[in-house]
Amino acid sequence: MIERLYLNNFTCFDDSVFDFCKGINIFIGRNGTGKTHILKCLAASMKANALFSQSTSKTKDKFGDLLSEKLIGYFKPDSLGHLVNKYGLGAASVKVELTTGDIAYNFGERASLVKTDNNAYIEQPHFIYIPPREMFSLFEGFISLYERREISFDETYLDLAKAMDVSPLKNEALKRAKDMLAPILAKWNIDVMRKGNRFYVIDDSQEYEAHLVAEGLRKVATILYLCINGELRPGSILFWDEPESNMNPNLISIIVDLLMELAQKHGIQIFLSTHDYLLSHKLSMMAEYAEETSPAMRFFSLYKDGHRVEAEIANQLVDIAHNPILEEYSAFYDLENEYIKRHNERV
Template sequence: MLKRLHLKNFTVFADADFEFGPGLNVLVGTNGTGKSHVLKVGYAVAQTVAGAVQRRHAKPDEITSQGLSFFDVVGLSIRLSNIFLAGTQNKLVRNSIIKQDAQVETSLGQTGDTKLAFSIEYSESPSNKMGEASFVMGEEYVAVATTPVFIQAKEILSLMPDIVGISAQNPDVFDSTYTDLATQLTIRAPKEPPMFAKPILDAWAALMRGTILSEDGRFYFQPATGARFRVGLAAEGFRKLGTLAHLLANGSLTKNATLFWDEPETNLNSALLRELAKALAELASQGFQIILATHSMSLLKEFHILSRELDKEKLPIKYFGLNAEPGQPTTVVTRDDFKYLPDVVALEAELDQADDLEEIFARESR
């Protein structure tokens, strides 16, 4: 799991510290506050560490004085470029009067004894120069490091398997989180899904009145009655649920793989959103780490309701409120209850809308 992420002079952050926990970690903020940036840099770090651990098992002597192999350092640099598509890496350094390098410090694992830190050099001209990188591999993390999963706001089931070829020919169309996800989706699911996932998959099949199937890298919707058809003809909400369902069924998403999800609420109706919230809460309760970004009050309400269910164990959940005044860096506030996030614009706008609607109803009923 990703335990800590400290960002200095990175994109919109001057100095921001994220202490993630096991279970659900919810980033809340309006557009432009850096929610997606947090997910992407966290994902890049988790990918790099998983690759370093795997390489260390294969070639234990391939280590630099900082603890990272040459391939790890180069891989991290390429990964940042391909994930952010910023043109050059110096674009990831925050613009400010103080011309300083961007610094990223992370710790991973339950105890946080695995650490990765790196910097990106400030430059007024295009540059892809990274500064010093350091890596300490903790004993606990070595045994469980698994490639993370990143799900974007846009669904890609309808683009499978063509998205891989499109990305290869046009590398600036999709960032590498899309092609990484596409690769994970190509893994065939066994006939019987893992036991922990079966209740979730059965509930979704009943809700959708059908299932999403994979054949030769392409996805289809199989209704409970009738012939199957291309998944692109199915509701987009079904495709989003189908993405998570397939990752659970084929073993790409496990307790040892952090799930990063950008705006999971996109294009989901209220019924599907409620089912998705239940599934994420269930996975969090089973020990999965989920880091997601949202500005949906409906999703936050669902999590709050689920966290207050009396007949279940307390839901492990943390909220991170991201705010930024015009021209100022984004600040972060951490709470265990979203009600206590101060002045989160994304929430205030939705609350104001609800108040306006109530006022209209009251006026029309007079």
């Protein structure tokens, strides 16, 4: 698992340390507080480490090249140095602590390459990164287009497309994979299939092209297929940026049940960012009232204090003072009461 992340002068972070749990790690905070940056930093570092294991050259310079490439590919800055906090001291450093070892590196604001002391592959779990925009309907021709043309999607979309390009499992392996999907399959008669370069959803025995299915359903179907083809597997790591994007609340409830199942029964370490009240507070409710049957959970509330991004950390949302999701809902409740009061006074 990923145990800890150190960020020093990296993007919007000054000097931050994040201690993770082995279950579900949830990041909340207003836009611009670095939730996605944490997920991408972890995933880019692990992707470079994975590529280093396949490299014939096992030198610090080669590892640095791969880290540079993945940071630029995942964040899409004009230059590597733009990932340095402009209010910092001109250099950024990152350290990802895994159970098996550390991935540590640094770079300056004028640097074109990352510097690292790592010259050996750090054993790590398989991982999947799911960005906010769905890939289910975009898959057809996406990989060849990305590799041949300059397009606005970052590399997290390419990596997801490549994961979706893997063929489904068979026989007993497929049965075990579908066991991970129990929360979805128990509430929804759905299946996913691929024909050529197109995906289809089978809902109540009716087949629909990916383009004809609502975006929220496409995101659920993506998770379904990643389990079916073994890319989301027991003991792996799942990064999911804004799962709630374009999802109806009834799907959010299914997603919460799925996350609980993946973490508790299948040992998948989960990192997700969210702005959704139902998603964050239902997870917190499970942590608070169903401790014996729930996986470990940790909430990270990111907020700005001047130019600094601070982090408040707790195992339940009730212990978080900076909760912008709850603050907006409380403000809406107060506004509604004010309108009701004015209406009653007029009547």
